[in-house]
Amino acid sequence: MTATHAVPITRRRRWRAFVADRKGATAVEFALIGPAFIALLVALIQTFLVFFAQQLLEQVVNQSSRTILTGQAQGQSMTQAQFAQxxxxxxxxxxxxxxxxxDVQVANSWGSTNTAMPTLTYDANGNVTNVWQFNPGNQGDIVVVRVMYLWPVFLGPLGFNLANQPGNSVRLMMSSTAFMNEAFVNS
Known part of the structure; x- marks a missing residue:
């Protein structure tokens, strides 16, 4: 009689011991929470990089546009490639x-300045086919400078996506500034 009762008691004790054992609880909890935490971390890093790059682009466009504003670009007969450099x-x-x-254009009036995000056109290979102008204008001209860049983004595990172009793999960043050229001596 004792032999038949010993088996169920041993099973019960093992089950209670298993339920009471907390040694692997941290690993199980991390396995449940870890992927969501890592996905959120990746989304935060990607968002930070996009906003940081956008701010850097804004600063660079304002700095570089001063060469046009002050007439240095016109005095050096700067080309689009040189301004890009x-x-x-x-x-x-x-x-x-x-x-x-x-894209650098002269506007006829402040009301006709085009600082909007352009619609990009692509060829079969995914390359941008838009043709950009480079007209830094003369003294007193209203000039609009737009600098664009296709920033690569990736779809995170939570479906978070910053892409704004076809294909969901790039974000078009743009910075623009409009100003009236200062009085300068044309060479």
């Missing part, structure tokens, strides 16, 4: 210089 010299840390798209 001037812009690029300030953003080498985060941006690939080959990806910068620069």
């Amino acid at each position: 001037a812009v690029c010299s300030n953003v080498v840390i985060l941006f690939n210089c080959n990806g910068l798209m620069i």
